[in-house]
Amino acid sequence: MNTPVKRGRGRPTKYDPAMCDRVIEYGRQGLSRTAIACELGISSALIPEWEMAHPDFLRAMNEAHDLARKHYEKLAESHMVEVPGGPRVNTQLFKFIVQARFPEYRENTRVEVSGRNGDAIEVDVIHDFAKDLMQDLLAARQADAESSDE
DSSP: OOOOOOOSSSSOOOOOTTHHHHHHHHHHTTOOHHHHHHHHTSOTTHHHHHHHHOHHHHHHHHHHHHHHHHHHHHHHHHHOBSSTTSSOBOHHHHHHHHHHHOGGGSOOOOOOOOOGGGOOOOOOOOOOHHHHHHHHHHHHHHHHHHHHHO
């Protein structure tokens, strides 16, 4: 086992350049960034820090991502037919796997709302009729109470 590389301050880092080969293998198995972090025994929040500090780790993570994508594309391709040898493609399974794993395949809908001729939307301030109604009812009740006292 390799000794952790010291940074000169604080606790020594767990980073070991030999981890890059493991990262690539985990990608080949289809593991996510979080799963790779778990396999390495680190927090997933540490991954970006290591990517910035260690270019070889960044390259390994990028390669792992590509390999994971290949893994899931092949997996989806092999399971697209609902019954092996059958005529029906399981498009929902394919869509789910690919969109869940790779954000670039997600359907993104952007809705932009504007007023007439692209102008700002007109907003009418609605009067609080409930408040007025309550005040009118209270005034009427008070008037009735005063007239019954006479």
